[in-house]
Amino acid sequence: MALKPISNPPNPWQHASVEWIGEPPTAKLEIFQEYAKTILSENDSPDLGFRWSLNPYRGCFHACAYCYARPSHQYWDFGAGTDFERKLVVKVNAPELLEATFRKKSWRGETVVISGNTDCYQPLEAVYKLTRGCLDVCRTYRNPVGMITKGPLIQRDLDVLSELARVARLHVYVSVAFSDDKMSRALESGAPLPSARFKALKALHEAGVAVGVACAPVIPGLNDTQIAEVIERAAENGARSAFMTPLRLAAEVKPVFFERLAAAFPDRVQKVRNAILEMRDGVLYRGAFHERFRGHGERWKTVAQLFEIACRRHGLNAREERRMGCDAEGVQAGTTTFLRPGETGNLFA
Numbered sequence: 506m507a508l509k510p511i512s513n514p515p516n517p518w519q520h521a522s523v524e525w526i527g528e529p530p531t532a533k534l535e536i537f538q539e540y541a542k543t544i545l546s547e548n549d550s551p552d553l554g555f556r557w558s559l560n561p562y563r564g565c566f567h568a569c570a571y572c573y574a575r576p577s578h579q580y581w582d583f584g585a586g587t588d589f590e591r592k593l594v595v596k597v598n599a600p601e602l603l604e605a606t607f608r609k610k611s612w613r614g615e616t617v618v619i620s621g622n623t624d625c626y627q628p629l630e631a632v633y634k635l636t637r638g639c640l641d642v643c644r645t646y647r648n649p650v651g652m653i654t655k656g657p658l659i660q661r662d663l664d665v666l667s668e669l670a671r672v673a674r675l676h677v678y679v680s681v682a683f684s685d686d687k688m689s690r691a692l693e694s695g696a697p698l699p700s701a702r703f704k705a706l707k708a709l710h711e712a713g714v715a716v717g718v719a720c721a722p723v724i725p726g727l728n729d730t731q732i733a734e735v736i737e738r739a740a741e742n743g744a745r746s747a748f749m750t751p752l753r754l755a756a757e758v759k760p761v762f763f764e765r766l767a768a769a770f771p772d773r774v775q776k777v778r779n780a781i782l783e784m785r786d787g788v789l790y791r792g793a794f795h796e797r798f799r800g801h802g803e804r805w806k807t808v809a810q811l812f813e814i815a816c817r818r819h820g821l822n823a824r825e826e827r828r829m830g831c832d833a834e835g836v837q838a839g840t841t842t843f844l845r846p847g848e849t850g851n852l853f854a
Contacts, residue, residue, distance in 0.1 A: 534566075535592045536629070544602035544639075545617065555651060558621030559603065561635035563594035565623040567655055568695035570765035571682075571722055574622045576757040585757035590695060593629060600638030607646045607845070614843025616649040616674065626656025627695075640665045647842045649674035653719055655681075655696045657705040667712040673842040676746075679706045680719040684734040688727075691769035699735075703742045710743025717746035717821070720812065723800075724752045725780035727766075727773060729808050733815040740819035747821045749812050751800040752781060754790040780804060 545557045564578055568590040575585035583592050596602075606612055619625050625636040643650050644665055650673065652659075659666070659677070669675050679702050683689040686698040709716045718739035720732050736747060754762060767774050781789055784800040791797065800808070816822045 533591055537592065537594045538597050539563075539594050540598050541596045541602060543606075544596065544599050545606055546621065548621070555616055555618045555621075557615055558618045559599070559625075559639060560620065560622045561596050561599040561625055561633070561639065562623050562627060562629060563596075564589050564592055566590060566593065566627045566629065566695045567624055567693060569693045570762045571692065571724065571752055571754075571758065572623075573722075573753045573755065573758060575761065576755050577622060579757065586761050593627075595629060595633055596635065597633065599635045600642050603639050604642045604646075607642065607648060607843075612843075614646075614648055614841035616651055617643065618651040618653075620653045624654055624656055625652070626654045626658040628658070630656070630658055631661075637662050637665060640669060644669040644672065645846060647673045647844045649841060649843070651676050651678075653678040653680055655679070655693070655702060657697050657701045660705050660708045663708060663712045663714075666709065666714050670712075670714045674840075676715045676717065677709055678717045678719045678746075678748075679703075679709075679739070679744075680721055681735050681739065682720065682722060682724070683728050684731040684738065692765060703738050706739060706744060707742035715746075716744050717748070718744045720747060720749035722752040723749050723808060724777060725784050725800075725804055725808070726777040727770070729780075729811075732808065732812055736812070736815035736819055736821060740821060745821060745823070747812075747816055749808075750798045751784060751805070753792075753797055754781070755792060756790075759789060 545559055548556055548558060563581065564583070565572065565574065572589070575589045578585055578589040578592075581594065583589065603617075619636065619639065630636050640650070640662060642648075650669060652675075654677070666675065666677070681699050681702050682693070683699055686700055689696070689699050706716050706718065718735060720735050723729055723732065732749065739747065752762075763774065763778070766777060770777075778789075783802050784805045785791055786801050
């Protein structure tokens with residue numbers, strides 16, 4: 506599918522819905538519009554607790570140094586470094602494609618996870634409103650939804666989200682890797698600060714949306730000591746579930762991560778590298794199924810214990826809600842709320 510470049514892309518920083526603390530980061534944006542053929546990606550990984558994911562955008566302005574999605578940008582002959590952050594692709598027909606999928610008799614109302622690859626509430630969403638459009642489709646069809654985001658812009662859509670939560674299964678995870686705003690800015694240069702994310706989490710909770718916190722990624726030697734504070738602040742703002750995953754340094758991610766780590770924290774580079782090697786049994790990354798999301802060794806055991814203790818102390822995961830409410834078994838058991846407009850009853854119940 507050919508991409509259509511936009512010579513003068515809309516400026517998301519001039520939109521009233523965007524919240525930003527301080528000046529926006531310097532970034533020369535190139536925006537490409539895509540009329541996609543399909544919008545849902547089917548996952549067959551045993552490491553994931555969901556089958557279908559939806560990403561309205563390719564690439565991500567949040568520019569997180571550690572982002573595992575960077576290699577996917579190479580499918581478009583873009584680079585995994587600054588191209589991933591500055592050459593952004595917008596799937597302008599995402600809501601229409603989603604509704605066409607829901608109209609098919611083969612669709613059985615399974616959970617759709619929005620933001621499985623790049624953030625659906627990055628700044629461009631303020632202009633294009635594709636995530637909101639897709640949520641509105643899910644509300645109309647009462648389709649279960651799971652979401653994960655760093656974007657406080659999600660608060661703009663509290664009206665749609667609260668209505669969706671009343672008619673379908675909805676779980677939103679806010680991703681917070683650092684409790685410290687300054688450290689976050691160093692490695693998540695384009696992302697909203699953690700303090701703003703906690704406020705968004707509270708707003709979602711108060712709107713009746715089930716919310717959790719994603720402590721991801723855990724970077725040993727850097728942010729592993731902040732997990733307890735992240736859990737505590739998340740709980741104070743309404744989170745009732747949490748999960749964590751270790752840093753994933755695929756070949757294309759590794760040079761970006763270490764370059765930015767060295768620029769921000771030169772005295773910690775070797776410490777972090779050694780801690781990762783300890784966590785990954787002597788290598789920087791294991792990409793095999795069942796290994797990507799798993800750490801090893803005594804250090805990782807300690808991190809896992811601290812995470813579990815913090816969750817128990819603050820009442821998170823009381824019902825083991827760790828998979829964004831995306832239980833494929835629930836659909837098979839007939840618990841989906843999916844209902845096409847005009848139909849009188851749930852065909853799958």
